[in-house]
Amino acid sequence: KNQVEQSPQSLIILEGKNCTLQCNYTVSPFSNLRWYKQDTGRGPVSLTIMTFSENTKSNGRYTATLDADTKQSSLHITASQLSDSASYICVVSPLSNFGNEKLTFGTGTRLTIIP
Amino acid sequence: DAGITQSPRYKITETGRQVTLMCHQTWSHSYMFWYRQDLGHGLRLIYYSAAADITDKGEVPDGYVVSRSKTENFPLTLESATRSQTSVYFCATGTSYGYTFGSGTRLTVV
Numbered sequence: 001k002n003q004v005e006q007s008p009q010s011l012i013i014l015e016g017k018n019c020t021l022q023c024n025y026t027v028s029p030f031s032n033l034r035w036y037k038q039d040t041g042r043g044p045v046s047l048t049i050m051t052f053s054e055n056t057k058s059n060g061r062y063t064a065t066l067d068a069d070t071k072q073s074s075l076h077i078t079a080s081q082l083s084d085s086a087s088y089i090c091v092v093s094p095l096s097n098f099g100n101e102k103l104t105f106g107t108g109t110r111l112t113i114i115p
Numbered sequence: 116d117a118g119i120t121q122s123p124r125y126k127i128t129e130t131g132r133q134v135t136l137m138c139h140q141t142w143s144h145s146y147m148f149w150y151r152q153d154l155g156h157g158l159r160l161i162y163y164s165a166a167a168d169i170t171d172k173g174e175v176p177d178g179y180v181v182s183r184s185k186t187e188n189f190p191l192t193l194e195s196a197t198r199s200q201t202s203v204y205f206c207a208t209g210t211s212y213g214y215t216f217g218s219g220t221r222l223t224v225v
Binding site: 004034041042043044045046049089091103104105106107108 | 155156157158159160205207213214215216217218219
């Protein structure tokens with residue numbers, strides 16, 4: 001069964017500090033991996049998307065890495081801001097044909113930034 | 116405003132009632148999706164639609180009905196609501212570049 005596991009479940013850090021969120025997956029075959037940010041009471045918003053040939057992808061202070069051999073990804077947040085408080089969701093797709101990608105969602109990491 | 120909108124934002128209904136959640140997009144994207152999000156679970160696909168009048172089941176379709184008579188609308192109907200359908204429901208559209216989610220409908224079945 002395709003699974004996406006994220007760790008930690010929750011994380012609290014001080015404003016300005018860096019943090020790294022982890023995602024391990026057993027989805028096979030593998031097409032792409034996405035990271036989403038979900039603010040409380042809102043829908044998920046895309047941060048990055050990586051295919052199996054990409055090792056890293058940045059979006060501002062967010063940097064995602066992918067190791068397709070070990071089936072692990074991480075999302076690194078630099079110089080955290082209060083607005084980074086949200087849930088971060090890892091999503092993996094085994095298929096490349098859009099629309100029928102059978103996305104598998106992780107349960108997310110709840111990140112809280114404190115001043 | 117351009118984008119994807121869901122209504123209502125919050126809904127409380129009684130067990131056995133029929134309830135319809137609305138989803139509207141302004142981009143004319145072919146694909147639209149309905150997901151539910153529950154504590155301890157990642158988002159799970161209920162139904163999706165590749166175009167007007169074309170719909171297909173996702174991972175958890177039981178108890179739900181969808182229709183897509185127009186490209187821009189994709190309503191989700193709970194024919195006889197049960198407590199297990201208490202959840203947050205997200206509609207999404209997508210292209211090969213990615214997905215855009217609505218703000219969600221929080222449904223409580225009492």
